[in-house]
Amino acid sequence: MVAPSPPILPVSNAPASTDATIATATPPIATPAFRAFINHITETVRNGISYALSKPESISKVALRIHKNYSYFRINYLTFIALISAFSLVSHPFSLLLLLGFLSSWLFLYLFRSSNQPLVIFSRTFSDRKTLMVTIALPINIPKGNTLKPIPLY
Numbered sequence: 001m002v003a004p005s006p007p008i009l010p011v012s013n014a015p016a017s018t019d020a021t022i023a024t025a026t027p028p029i030a031t032p033a034f035r036a037f038i039n040h041i042t043e044t045v046r047n048g049i050s051y052a053l054s055k056p057e058s059i060s061k062v063a064l065r066i067h068k069n070y071s072y073f074r075i076n077y078l079t080f081i082a083l084i085s086a087f088s089l090v091s092h093p094f095s096l097l098l099l100l101g102f103l104s105s106w107l108f109l110y111l112f113r114s115s116n117q118p119l120v121i122f123s124r125t126f127s128d129r130k131t132l133m134v135t136i137a138l139p140i141n142i143p144k145g146n147t148l149k150p151i152p153l154y
Contacts, residue, residue, distance in 0.1 A: 105135055106135050109131050110132060110135050119131050
């Protein structure tokens, strides 16, 4: 038995190209309009990067850049600070407990207490002003690592 021969594929021989056919068959990427568009985009990007990385000329330009940066990236900055604070508190449980203690002291000693009754501890009366001063000063002194010194409350 003789195996059938494979089907013959059509083959076309391209004629020798001339300069006239090349000029009419230019791809759309090489057109002057497309080149102008790409040049415009590259110039815009180059100018934007050079402005962003250039040194400001005066203090007022520095302040303007900082203000623009802050207003544009405010959520990013706040998210970054919140994540760093959360990681710090979770990785140091003593700090978390200390923060919860300060929060509870603010809630019970100053915010939830009625304003017409002074705070009485060990038969000593403290005014609202003294209570506020202690609840403000205590968290400021502790995180610095300072030893607690008695605060005269009279």
